[in-house]
Amino acid sequence: MADNASEQTTSAISRHLLAWYDRHARSLPWRAPPGGRADPYHVWLSEVMLQQTTTATVAPYFHDFLQRWPSVHDLAAAPREEVMTAWAGLGYYARARNLHKCARMVSHDLGGRFPEDEAGLRKLPGIGPYTAAAIAAIAFDRPAAPLDGNIERVVARLFAVEDPLPGAKESLRGLMARLVPTERPGDFAQAMMDLGATVCVPKTPKCMLCPLHDACDGRALGGAGELPRKAPKKARPTRRAVAFWTVRADGSVLLRRRPPEGLLGGMLEVPTTAWTEDGWDETAALRHAPVPASWNELPGQVRHGFTHFEFLVTVWAAQVPAETAVAEAVWAGIDRLGDAGLPTAMRKIAEHAIRQGGGG
Known part of the structure; x- marks a missing residue:
């Protein structure tokens, strides 16, 4: 790991990235504008849908679910078969079963309010480390460090992490946690996601457009496009x-x-x-x-x-x-x-x- 990124203060990195986000944030149906606070139900629903699924695929399903079930209480009251039918085509159907279980727990046991911290969110069905961190940050502005594929790529390049995925995940999570600011952590998390989705893209990153251009070890070493490295995949039976x-x-x-x-x-x-x-x-x-x-x-x-x-x-x-x-x-x-x-x-x-x- 090179030293270039570590020489930049984390506050400078977050400041540059948030300024970029204020100008270039993607408009997504579940997202509040920069500086705003999103509806926790919308954040939770979108994050579960987005697991291993693209934004373009999720958007119409998200709209459909909100029309059918505008609140977590409505979703909790729906028959599970209806929820599964509405989910058809999104894949990974255990997510839909856990989505319904989680809605019922939040509605019946928690009065319709989602926990605001990662520990509380992790106790809910279908919410793992990434989803808990994303909801805590985006919905409640908690200083959490979500690590999706886009953020993995940004952090691996920013710090020139050579260790391959998935083994490098914990290292990348720790590095992301170092970057999270105390102010606007939710916007920072979404800014990292947007940077990975639109600028720090796979194979051919748009380094000259990146607000973290000067802080990036991967760019300085000339190998940003090759990061993050991935362990060879096993053949599927x-x-x-x-x-x-x-x-x-x-x-x-x-x-x-x-x-x-x-x-x-x-x-x-x-x-x-x-x-x-x-x-x-x-x-x-x-x-x-x-x-x-x-x-x-x-x-x-x-x-x-x-x-x-x-x-x-x-x-x-x-x-x-x-x-x-x-x-x-x-x-x-x-x-x-x-x-x-x-x-x-x-x-x-x-x-x-x-x-x-x-x-x-």
Whole structure:
């Protein structure tokens, strides 16, 4: 680690960055203007949505949630299935389950008020170290040190941290904590996020536009674009399944709800076999078919990437009589599948089956 950044006082760094933020802050639907205080409910909702998801993707979901549930009490009172359906497409569905649990805890146990410090926030479902620090800083102007991907990049370059991620996270968190000012810490946190998102970008940072240009060790050493370094990723395994696209003569498709916990918990799905690395032969797969029928394998396969594995699906289709009933299942019209709140992997299966004319 070079000494250039350490020679700059932290107060000078925060002063320059806040002055830049006052001029260049992004306008985001959950954000108060520089110097203002954001609604804690809006901050919490946006931060949970933004975990591993882009701002552009989150914005319409944020608007939709506020229209449906303007307050944490409204969200707490909503049926969980409605919340999961509204979340469909954002991915990482455990976030939605924890979002609902957290809303209920804040509404029922805390009178609708979020804790103002990191320790209190960490006790709530779905709130980890980063989210707690972000809410404490942005919603309550506490001197907290959130560390998202944008801030990691800024700090790694500012202090020329060569250690690769994820191992360097604790070092970067400590360096970020040194920078947080006692005045306007919430604006400072958002300024660091904006700097990483718009100026200190991956691969080709816009160093000449950066308000911390003179304090940056990475720029001084000529290698800012190579930081932060990342440890090599391990190859993701592949899990395989057979999906059963079941179409009744009245044009409706069989869906079922997954168990409440676990991957895609509580979401509607096209019925499938278990997801295994070994795959399925015809005899074994048919034991998991939701109804007896004449099943036909559709051409091609569906591929979807989850965080820790690739999902590869073969789709079998069948048409069944209009009076067919299946316990604990839902029949949805093909023209209404867009309103069913299917997670992305299941939407891909449905789209593939429809393209291939599955079940007529």
